Amino acid sequence: MRSLVFSTADAAAGPQAPAALHGAPPGPGIEAIRRALRGPPGRVALRLPAPRNDAARRVALAVLEDAGRPRGGTLLETATGDLLLTEADGPDAARAEAALLRLFGTAPERLDLPGAVPVLLDLPAPVPAAPRPPAAPPPAGIEARANAAPLPALLRREGILHIATGHPRRLALLRLRLPAAALARHLGPAAEDRDLLHHALDRLRARLPGLLAEPSGREALLGLAAPVPLLLDLPAALLPDPAPIEGDPPGAPALIATLSLPEALTPGLAARRAALHHAGWGLATRGIDAAALALLSPEALATDLLLLSWSPALAGRAASAALRRIDPARLVLEGVEGQDALEWGLSIGVARFAGPWIDAVMAATRMAGCAQGGGCTRAACATRGTAATPEGRAGCANPALLGAMVPA
DSSP, rough: OOOOOOTTTTTOOOOOGGGGGOOOOTTHHHHHHHHTTTOOEEEEEEEEEOOSSSHHHHHHHHHHHHHTTTTTEEEEETTTTTTEEEEEHHHHHHHHHHHHHHSSOOOEEEEETTTTTHHHHHOOOOOOOOOOOTSSOOTTTTHHHHHOHHHHHHHHEEEEEETTTTTTEEEEEEEEEOOHHHHHHHHHGGGSSSHHHHHHHHHTTTTTHHHHHSHHHHHHHSSSSSOOEEEEEEOGGGSSOOOOOOOOOOSSSSSSEEEEEEHHOOTTTHHHHHHHTTTTEEEEEEEOHHHHHSOOOGGGGSSSSSEEOOOOOSSSSSHHHTTTTTTTTEEEEEEEOOHHHHHHHHHHTEEESSHHHHHHHHHHHHTOOOHHHHHGOOHHHHHOOOOOOOOTTTTOHHHHHHHHHSOO
C-alpha cells in the first residue's frame, strides 16, 4: 500500500487523463486519483465518513487497506477526515463494505471507476495522516494475524449448570467461547486497541459455524458433548435471514447466538426472532453488567436469554430494580467465582450459572462419579473439561463423562 502522506508537489493530471482531470488544481491526492483512473472498468473506490475516533479510524484503515492491497489502491484522508480507498476489485470492496457496516453501522459510499472521477475531484484535498500514539500498532495485517491464530486451541468449552433448590444439578447449556485475552496473546501490540481486538474476535468467531458443520469437527471441539443447546458468540451479520413462518417453532433451538449488547439493540431484531426460532436458532445477549442494567430496559431486549456478568454491583439499587422487571427464566449468571455469587443469583430466581467456581463444582462432581478418576486432580479435570481440542482433553480415561460435564 502507498503512504497516506502526500507531498504538495504531487503531479497534476497528464494529457491522457479523462477530461474531468484537466484543469484540476494541483495538490495532494491528484496523482493517486489519476493512477486509479488508468485501470480497467469494474473497479470501485470506497469513501467512508470520518470515523468517530482514532481507534475506529485505525480499524477502518486496516479493513480498507486489506481490500485495496491486491489492486494497489491508495488510502487518502480528506480535509474533513473522510477516508478514501482509491481503487479495489469488486469482491474485495464488497467484503470491506460488509465488515465496515458491521463494525460501525455505516457502509462506505461505493464509487464505480472510472466514471466516478467528478465525485473524487469534489473531495476536499487529502491531508497528511494524523500522528498515531506510540503504543498504537499499525493496522496493516490485523486480519492476517487473526487468521493465523490457532482457533480451536483458543476456544473454551463452558458448561452452564442448572442449580435450583429441590432439583438435582444438571447441565442446562453448553457454550463455546473465544476469550479476548486468549486471542490478545497472539495479536501482540495490536490487542491494545480495543476496536482492532473486537474486529479480530469477530473474524475468528465467523469461522465457528463452519467448524461445527461436520460431525467430526463438532466432536473435535466439543468432545462427547451432552445434547443440550449450544451457545456461540457470533457477529449478528452471520445470522441467517429466514423467511417468516406461521405457527410455533418445532422445538427448542439447538444453537443460540450470543450477541453483543449493541447488536441486541439493533432495530428489527425482534421481527426476525420468530423466523430464527423456526430455523433452529435462539438469541442471547452477552456482557450485561450492572452499569448496562442501570442505563437500559433489559426486559425489552429481543433475545431469549440475558447473560449477566457477575460483580457485587449487581446487588446495587439501580441494577436490582432492573432485574426485578425481568423473568428469571431468561437469566444466566456468568463469572461466578464463589458461593456469594451463587447465593445472590439464587435469591433473585436465577437457576443457570457459569464461571470458574462452577467449573470446579462440575469437576468435583465428575470425579466423585468416575471410577477412573483416582489419579486425577480437580484442577486437571476442570482444565480438561473446558478444552475445545482433543489434545487439551488428553489424559482423561472417561471421555463420555468429561463431554457430559456432569453425570446424567
